[in-house]
Amino acid sequence: MKHRIVILGAGYAGAFAAGNLARRLAPADTEVTVVNAAPHFVERMRLHQLAIGQDVKFRNLADVFAGTGVRLRLARVTGVDPERKTVAVTGEDGDGELAYDTLLYALGSSVADHGVPGVAEYAFDVTGRSSALRLRERLAYLGEGAAVLVVGEGLTGIETATEFAESRPDLSVALAARGELGAWLSPKARRHLRRAFDRLGVSVHEHTGIEAVEPTRAIAADGRSIPADVTVWSAGFAVHPIAAASGLEVAETGQILVDRTMRSLSHPDVYAAGDCAYAIGENGRPLPMSCASAGFTNMQATAAIIARLTGSEVPTVGLKYYGNHISLGRRDAIFQMVDGDVLSKSWYLGGRPAAWFKTGVLKGAGFGIAHPTFGMPKRKRRLATEPDRAGVRAAA
Numbered sequence: 001m002k003h004r005i006v007i008l009g010a011g012y013a014g015a016f017a018a019g020n021l022a023r024r025l026a027p028a029d030t031e032v033t034v035v036n037a038a039p040h041f042v043e044r045m046r047l048h049q050l051a052i053g054q055d056v057k058f059r060n061l062a063d064v065f066a067g068t069g070v071r072l073r074l075a076r077v078t079g080v081d082p083e084r085k086t087v088a089v090t091g092e093d094g095d096g097e098l099a100y101d102t103l104l105y106a107l108g109s110s111v112a113d114h115g116v117p118g119v120a121e122y123a124f125d126v127t128g129r130s131s132a133l134r135l136r137e138r139l140a141y142l143g144e145g146a147a148v149l150v151v152g153e154g155l156t157g158i159e160t161a162t163e164f165a166e167s168r169p170d171l172s173v174a175l176a177a178r179g180e181l182g183a184w185l186s187p188k189a190r191r192h193l194r195r196a197f198d199r200l201g202v203s204v205h206e207h208t209g210i211e212a213v214e215p216t217r218a219i220a221a222d223g224r225s226i227p228a229d230v231t232v233w234s235a236g237f238a239v240h241p242i243a244a245a246s247g248l249e250v251a252e253t254g255q256i257l258v259d260r261t262m263r264s265l266s267h268p269d270v271y272a273a274g275d276c277a278y279a280i281g282e283n284g285r286p287l288p289m290s291c292a293s294a295g296f297t298n299m300q301a302t303a304a305i306i307a308r309l310t311g312s313e314v315p316t317v318g319l320k321y322y323g324n325h326i327s328l329g330r331r332d333a334i335f336q337m338v339d340g341d342v343l344s345k346s347w348y349l350g351g352r353p354a355a356w357f358k359t360g361v362l363k364g365a366g367f368g369i370a371h372p373t374f375g376m377p378k379r380k381r382r383l384a385t386e387p388d389r390a391g392v393r394a395a396a
């Protein structure tokens with residue numbers, strides 16, 4: 001019987017991991033299946049561009065995995081039973097169940113509404129393809145001078161507000177920030193950010209926590225009413241509650257608690273990667289939800305799975321966060337390096353060079369997804385016998 005590896009989610013973490021595992025493990029004794037709700041790969045890093053009407057292409061997952069040996073199952077995951085080692089799914093062909101020997105959980109994240117009244121009913125977001133398309137449709141109907149309020153001064157909020165203002169100068173774009181805009185950036189990068197906001201005409205409401213969203217306005221904590229024909233909620237990401245509900249040990253955030261090799265602390269046959277893993281970086285702090293972290297964690301998880309199955313030593317992949325790369329429309333960006341304590345270094349890269357760099361990063365990630373086995377060693381490794389694996393476990 002083949003060893004069944006099931007990967008939940010074909011996003012940045014899951015798609016790479018699936019290609020890597022299928023490329024490096026012998027199909028004679030391994031079966032790699034990836035389960036994804038949607039039929040295409042969603043480049044989440046471009047969803048604010050999609051929302052404002054730009055042409056963003058989505059690769060078909062069937063094409064991405066063609067010829068790789070990865071089996072694609074299009075279905076929504078509804079539950080995991082780590083005791084029985086099964087995954088419950090629902091799809092076009094109804095409800096079903098998949099059995100696994102090794103599970104890699106990589107279901108990503110979606111919008112965090114923080115329980116703020118009106119967000120679920122009236123606000124839009126750019127965290128998923130369908131929500132970005134809903135926003136795109138709404139924005140297309142807005143006439144000159146219509147007010148768009150982006151809530152949240154994190155990376156996604158800044159990228160969204162600047163992208164919208166650059167692409168649609170006819171709109172009146174504002175951003176609500178709980179604190180000061182770009183407070184975490186170095187002083188020079190912060191000045192760069194403010195200049196970009198001024199140039200693009202994005203107004204900023206600082207020290208403004210939004211406590212309610214209504215159809216045509218948002219209400220701040222101090223009672224102020226901010227006009228908003230459209231409110232875009234960008235106040236953070238939240239993970240799917242499936243992991244917590246399944247009995248896997250999770251952090252307060254709902255992310256799966258993992259060891260240094262991305263293996264679940266509670267269930268050794270389960271690994272997690274990407275936004276849904278509570279992975280601790282080299283600096284002793286949790287890695288931020290980001291594409292870069294999805295890269296490190298999926299590489300570490302796949303390296304550990306392959307090593308344990310083939311009876312070799314588990315290699316260590318660096319888990320280091322180098323900095324934030326924030327686009328400010330298509331022609332400007334900020335690349336801010338951070339130190340080991342995640343504090344901004346004084347040096348930053350800004351302007352067109354940073355924008356080109358960011359475009360290169362996006363293209364690189366897109367290429368990687370389109371060719372999920374590119375650059376991986378071709379050698380297919382056979383699985384070790386159980387006594388050999390037990391030896392590796394004992395040595396670890």
Ligand SMILES: Cc1cc2nc3c(=O)[nH]c(=O)nc-3n(C[C@H](O)[C@H](O)[C@H](O)COP(=O)(O)OP(=O)(O)OC[C@H]3O[C@@H](n4cnc5c(N)ncnc54)[C@H](O)[C@@H]3O)c2cc1C
Pocket residue numbers: 008009010011012013014035036037038041042044045046047048075076077078106107108109126127128156159240273274275276289290291292293294325326
């Ligand atoms: C607008 C925007 C801009 C961003 N910009 C940057 C940036 O510049 N740099 C950066 O590092 N990060 C950025 N991010 C964050 C980055 O996109 C995420 O951290 C990254 O996508 C996480 O990868 P992942 O594989 O964990 O999850 P995802 O890429 O979200 O993949 C999860 C996959 O699981 C599937 N899925 C989810 N639930 C189910 C289910 N129940 N059943 C079946 N399938 C399911 C989804 O369809 C998806 O394919 C941005 C995010 C957004 C929204």
